[in-house]
Amino acid sequence: MRKRYWFKEADTSFVQVNFIWQQSTRGLFYERLNMTKDFKQVVNHYEFHREISTKINLIKNLQYYCEVLLFNVFLNH
Numbered sequence: 001m002r003k004r005y006w007f008k009e010a011d012t013s014f015v016q017v018n019f020i021w022q023q024s025t026r027g028l029f030y031e032r033l034n035m036t037k038d039f040k041q042v043v044n045h046y047e048f049h050r051e052i053s054t055k056i057n058l059i060k061n062l063q064y065y066c067e068v069l070l071f072n073v074f075l076n077h
């Protein structure tokens with residue numbers, strides 16, 4: 001971020017920004033995001049996808065996926 005001097009921290013309630021990064025979804029209102037042709041906003045969380053948007057749930061789901069995948073490979077050989 002230091003190398004991108006043009007990036008600025010801003011209060012999104014006063015300034016239109018293209019990228020919103022937050023630690024959590026708390027206080028993030030997806031319905032307020034601007035998605036017009038001329039100006040788009042994105043955030044670092046997926047709405048209604050807590051299972052992949054949080055680190056702990058992402059790890060748990062990837063671990064489960066790998067276990068199921070390995071089990072299926074084992075069964076088929």
